[in-house]
Amino acid sequence: MGYYLGLDVGSASVGWAVSDENYNLCKFKGKDMWGIRLFETAKTAAERRSKRANRRRLERRKQRIDLLQEIFADEMSKVDDTFFIRLNESRLYLEDKTEKFKYPLFKNKDYTDPDYYKEYPTIFHLRKELIEKNKEHDIRMVYLALHHIIKYRGHFLIQGDLDSAKDFYNTFNTMTQRLFEELEADITISDENKSEFQRILKEKHLSKSEKAKELSSLFDTSDNGEDKLSAKERKGIVEQICKFIVGNKGDLTKLFLMDKENFENSSFTFAEKNYEETIRVNLDSELQEKAYLIDLIKSLYDWNILTDILHDEKFISFAKVRQYEKHGENLQELRKIILKYCDKNTYNDFFNSPKTEGNYSSFVGNLKKNGKKYNVGRCTGEDFYKALKSILSKIKPDEEDEEILNCFIKGCEAGDLLPLQRSKENGVVPYQVNEVEINAILDNAEKYLNFLNKKDSSGISNKDKIKSVFTFRIPYFVGPLSDRHKDKGANVWIVRKEGQTGRIYPWNFETVVDLEKSNQEFIERMTNKCTYLVGEDVLPKNSLLYTKYMVLNELNNLKVRGNKVSEELKKEIYNDLFKQSAKVTGKKLLDYLRKDMPELSKEDLSGFDIDFKSSLNSYLDFKKKVFGERIEDKKVQSMVEDIIRWITIYGDDKKMLKNVISKAYHDDISDEEIKNICKLNYSGWGNFSEKFLKGVEGSDKDTGECFNIIDALWETNNNLMQILSQRFTFREEIDEINNDKIGTIDKITYENTVEKLYASPAVKRAIWQSIQIAEEIKKVMGEEPEKIFLEMARGEEEKKKKVRTISRKEWLKSLYKNCEKDIREKFLKEIEDIEERDFNSRKLFLYYTQMGRCMYTGESIDFDSLLHKNSKWDKDHIYPKSKIKDDSIDNLVLVNKEVNSKKDNDVLKIEIQNKMHPFWKSLLEKGFISKKKYDRLMKKGDFTEEELTGFISRQLVETRQSTKILADTFKLIYENSELVYVKANLVSDFRHDTIKMLKSRRLNDYHHAKDAYLNIVVGNVYNAKFTSNPIKWLRDNKNKDYSLNTVFKFDVIKGSKKVWDADKKNGSIQTVKKVMQSDRILYTELSYCAKGELFNASIKRKGEDSNIALKSYLDISKYGGYYSPTSAYFAMIEFDEKKGKKVNRNRNIIAVPLYVANMLEHDPEAFMDYCTKVKGLENVKIIYSKIKNNALIIVDGFPMRIRGESGINLVLKNNLQLRLDSDNAEIIRLIEKFLNKESDYEPDAKIDKIDHEKLNKIYDVLTDKLSTIYFKRPTNQYKTLEKGREQFIKSEDIYGKMKLINNVLNLLRCDATTTADLTFIGGSKNAGSMAKNKNTVCNNKLVLVNHSITGLFENRIEL
Secondary structure (H helix, E strand, O other): OOOEEEEEEOOOEEEEEEEOOOOOEOEEOOEEOEEEEEOOOOOOOHHHHHHHHHHHHHHHHHHHHHHHHHHHHHHHHHHOOOHHHHHHOOOOOHHHOOOOOOOOOOEOOOOEHHHHHHHOOOHHHHHHHHHHOOOOOOHHHHHHHHHHHHHOOOEOOOOOOHHHHHOHHHHHHHHHHHHHHHOOOOOEOOHHHHHHHHHHHHOOOOOHHHHHHHHHOOOEOOOOOOOOOOHHHHHHHHHHHHHHHHOOOEEHHHHOOOOHHHOOOOEEOOOOOOHHHHHHHHHHHHHHHHOHHHHHHHHHHHHHHHHHHHOOOOOHHHHHHHHHHHHHHHHHHHHHHHHHHOOHHHHHHHHOOOOOOOOHHHHHOEEEEOOEEEEOOOOOHHHHHHHHHHHHHOOOOOHHHHHHHHHHHHHHHHOOOOOOOOOHHHHHOEHHHHHHHHHHHHHHHOOOOHHHHOEOOOOOEHHHHHHHHHHOOOOOOOOOOOOOOHHHOOOOOOOEOOOOOOOOOOOOHHHHEOHHHHHHHHHHHHOOEOOOOOOOEEEEOOOHHHHHHHHHHHHOOOEEOOEEOOHHHHHHHHHHHHOOOOOOEHHHHHHHHOOOOOOOOHHHEEOOOOEOOOOOHHHHHHHHHHHHHHHHOHHHHHHHHHHHHHHHHHOOOHHHHHHHHHHHHOOOOOHHHHHHHOOOOOOOEEEEEHHHHHOOEEEEOOOOOEEEHHHHHHHOOOOHHHHOOOOEOHHHHHHHHHHHHHOOOOOOOHHHHOOOOOOOHHHHHHHHHHHHHHHHHHHHHOOOOOEEEEEEOOOHHHHOOOOOOOOHHHHHHHHHOOOOHHHHHHHHHHHHHOOHHHHHOHHHHHHHHOOOEOOOOOOEOOHHHHOOOOOOEEEEEOOOOOOOOOOOHHHEEEEEHHHHHOOOOOOOOHHHHHHHHHHHHHHHHHOOOOHHHHHHHOOOOOOOHHHHHHHHHHHHOOOOHHHHHHHHHHHHHOOOOEEEEOOHHHHHHHHHHHOOOOOOOOOOOOHHHHHHHHHHHHHHHHHHHHOOOHHHHHHHOOOOOOOOOOHHHOOEEEOOEEEEOOOOOOOHHHHHHHHHOOOOOEEEEOOEOOOOOOEEEEEEOOOOOOOEEOOOOOOHHHHOEEEEEOEEEEEEEEEEEEEOOEEEEEEEEEEEEHHHHHHOOOOOOHHHHHHHHHOOOEEEEEEEEEEOEOOEEEEOOEEEEEEEEEOOEEEEEEOOOOOOOHHHHHHHHHHHHHHHHOOOOOOOOOOOOOOHHHHHHHHHHHHHHOOOHHHHOOOOOHHHHHHOHHHHHHOOOHHHHHHHHHHHHHHOOOOOOOOEOOHHHOOOOOEOOOEEEOOOHHHOOEEEEEEOOOOOOEEEEEO
16 A cells, blocks of 8 residues: 655654555554654764864874984984983883983983073073074984974964064955955055054053054944945944954954854954864854954964064074063062062962962962972963952052052053963964074084984985974875875875885975875865765856856846846846946946936845845956956866866965966966966855756756756846746756766665765764665555655754844834934834833734834824724735745734725735835835835736746745755655655644644654654645646646635645545544644664764873873873773673672673773673773673663663763663643643743733643642652652642742743653752752662663664563
8 A cells, every 4th residue: 555654854853654645644563653763963073073183283293203303313322322212201200211210301420401401491592592602512402492393383374484474464464355355344444554553453551452442443444335234334343353353352243243143152362272172163164164264363363472472583482581581570570569568378379379260370380389390270361460460459559669560560451471481372373483493503503413414315414304394294185195095995095106105204295295196186085066966076166157157146036126137137237247346236236227227216126135245256356367358268268267276275375276277277378377366365165066057958848948057047037946946947857967877776775875965964864864764664564655755854053044133122222213303202212111022012013113104004003902802903914825925024014904905815006005105115214124025015016927936836845955965865765756845834834723733842752753744744735736846736727816825724636536625524634633632652762882082082180080091001090091981882791799708799781981892893802801900890791792872771660761871870861751631731832932032021921821820730740740650760859849849839930930840841851961950949950860870770670672763663671
């Protein structure tokens, strides 16, 4: 028999349902075939990538040091043959060292380490002397200086020499030009003000806040009439940039004009501890291609720090020695001042206490006591200066000390008092600063260390080798240098030159490695793939073809007075505006169109957002800066496409770019043109391939006209989504191309179906879970589904859309403040007296957005009668709801009922438009209505077939990429099944309007299965009603009246089959309601064996809680170690346990660490060794070798899942979904709805439908639940709730009661969070943590339950 499969796919769940064509659930072995599958959301590779990058950085640093030692080895052995051994073992205790000598550096009789440190207090003192003095120095001294420079060589973010790195104007101009261009902000600064900017930035006597204020005033942010940003927004952007530059906290929401919800951390400083490791890493995903703008701002911050450090010195070691001396002088004077004016306790707390936060010891990170130095926890510079300023500000000095005290206070404010040798600021030092120093040291040293001039067989001297070790970086397009496992599929793409074997060194790198071929392999591996064509590489975002697509796709939406412009006018705009100007504003377009239509106003234009976002920037760059009119030549355009691709790939590597261009086009491009090309910067990739835009041939089904996609965009006025609609054949052509490339899937495996999908890990996991569910159902039913109904929930990233960040009340107040006096005074007072929550009433909000007037007649609305039930004022949909499902404010107006009743089921009458146009225009100009709303009010003529089709398609066609990937994958696997998209809003409307059964996500997880079932019902009815081709349906039903709002009120018949029986008593709705009232839903979760990180990579010091040695030969008690090993899975073991003289056999469920599990492949006894040697257990026997993470285990009849271990406890969570009757479920839903608002006001019984009676009732219901099977739940809180009942009932705090109920649900839900805050009724803050003692859990009756993915199959093992 045929059956339908419904899927509701989320990032952490899949709901599924199987029904017959009449919407009855199918059954298997007495079980209803619907269920939920839960799993953890798959994490992105960002965190793993960050750790890998840091690990490689440290490995490569070590490799540089190893190479330096290799170069020095022979010569060093003549002077001190154990120097490197001592140096490399310097961190070991004396008894663990190879050579039992106390000091690691010098072991001469007359010169040891104390003598060295006395002569050179810091490494910079040594470096300074090696530069200044030509006298011969010990080879060990030279090595130590070079070692330090090569180890901490600086960053490579700045191109060129040291002068380039120190050049303010180069850094400033790059930042402002690219920043303001990307932000589309017309902000300028004069050359004179640039000099002033530099002066203020280096000013020592201004606080950071004062600097930021003065710097921001240097920019011109005035309104020129064309910028889409307001002067206020531009000013805000400049203020945030200046705050970041001076080292204060900047706010990304004001810089990028985005909502706070888009960022993990929207406000920070560049000096924060976790900036590089966390904040900057997050920005890559939050800002994506705009993340580099933060790096541009930081480059000027870095320049400022660097100039402070160097302080006009050529060598950084000279500046650091001066800092050291200044620190000593400051410290000596500071001690005197505090000792003189403060009591002894204050002095000791500040200088000698290891515990006081923000004191001197925590600032420098150590404390000297009894001649010994101890490490203490470090504090930030901000905390130190704040604490010190607090002490100094309370001092009332003598006249002789007033100047020095004020100097210290200003030093705290500027952050330059007591400068440190080692600080985060050192991270801003570019390698060029250290390069001049290493060259100077080597130039002096070669005069007395002859081995530095010794050359190898290739003619390379040791001096040059050291320099190459210092400057060498592996180009990112070469990747890992080891190609040992390349032929086995390893993540390696390096290509060696013909005949080149052996080890790669920095000094032979370019001789051995074929850079161009390596780069070609890199490009093929790393380029993103086309959204529509499988396996095709995408175009650069700035390619000529892709920018043409972007412009045409936006331009084809342009409307004049509600109607699309002609193809001829569109082409003229493209040629006359876009091919001439890098930025086409709304004003430029209006001026252009007014040549032929002088009466045109800006309100007559629609279809774009103030200004056009797209441009032909790369075309104009090459026309104006490189090739001139030659750019129109097809051959030159082909060459330009290659060049743009190379610029995008190589980024700032101009040397490589120049080489590639010269090699490919040496006969076609002059040196001057190449020089100009190298000044261009492009980044980012598009979504589509060249083949998609130019290589897919389709046709118009009506006219038969054929073209490719880019030509269709040029020849018609359709955008891409319209071109890919059923009117054209492009979709069919794309599917055919993809099917030919992919072929058929012979075997369902992750590798065959999901692994290579261009999707996030979260989407991949959800798709794979869905496929496995569908496969098991296919196995049970014996055939593929007749239809598959798919809905994919939005992920967290997709949910981060623009939300209201200002309240409706405040928004209205801000608008009325700019109105004429009489209007302002009338409405502002009214608004002020109305509570914020009342503006949730759409009638009230519309009233004020319409200035209290009817939108169709202009008459004044009687405010007092507005909200009455029988009020003559009502909401109306501008575009009728029968044609489009749109209940947004942009489609609603408040009007006289009588006028509304006479309105046609179409656009507004011309008489209304002519009468009300001046008023509507006034509302638009004042900001009370949006341009979209204005355009709808002014819409002329009947809805076109294209518009009506679009309205229907929006309800049926899913355009999100994740859903498309899911559908395409299912199409490949289930060739005989019809796939139907179902949009979430249709199911939501059906729940709300048709069956009146709203869902609560907080009650349990069953809503996923019920949504999957409703996907079948709603999807099948809409699919049958409108077919999968709305254009055809519309034409076939041209003269029929229809309504998108009444689909389920009438029978829906397709062929001879009644798809929806509208009979209210015996029809389809009764079947649906009966199914929806059932809770016989299968529930499974993903259990797994962990992979990845072996343990927490942070290192615990000796004496702290660590249990994994850093190295096998390093004693944890001496050197500390790693901690918190990852549990791969669990095992049940039996072992001897001594209690006094008696020996008992005990059973325990114990975690198997991942590092142990990995060893089992080559050492079967690894786990037994772990139990005996690490855990100290005797006579161990393995009862059950593998219990997966999150496995279902029934303990004395109560089902729970194993989540991990903590000390002596197994961490568990509930596996029993909460069930309540419909009345109580509705109370939970109302509580959930109110709390989700995060309102500042108390709930209202009439509006929110919540009162004390309902809350008292649900409290008792949940308490009773805890006395049923939940009584077996570990740390059950039934008695706490019972005891606290009287306190709950008596409380008048309705909001507190709601939060308490919401917390109690944690005790009953199947979430990882199992605790509840019960302090409201006298309980604990973290009540109900689910855990069982590992030593006693096996005394209970234990059953391990293994479910199939759907739960239709299971087996039970008694442990």
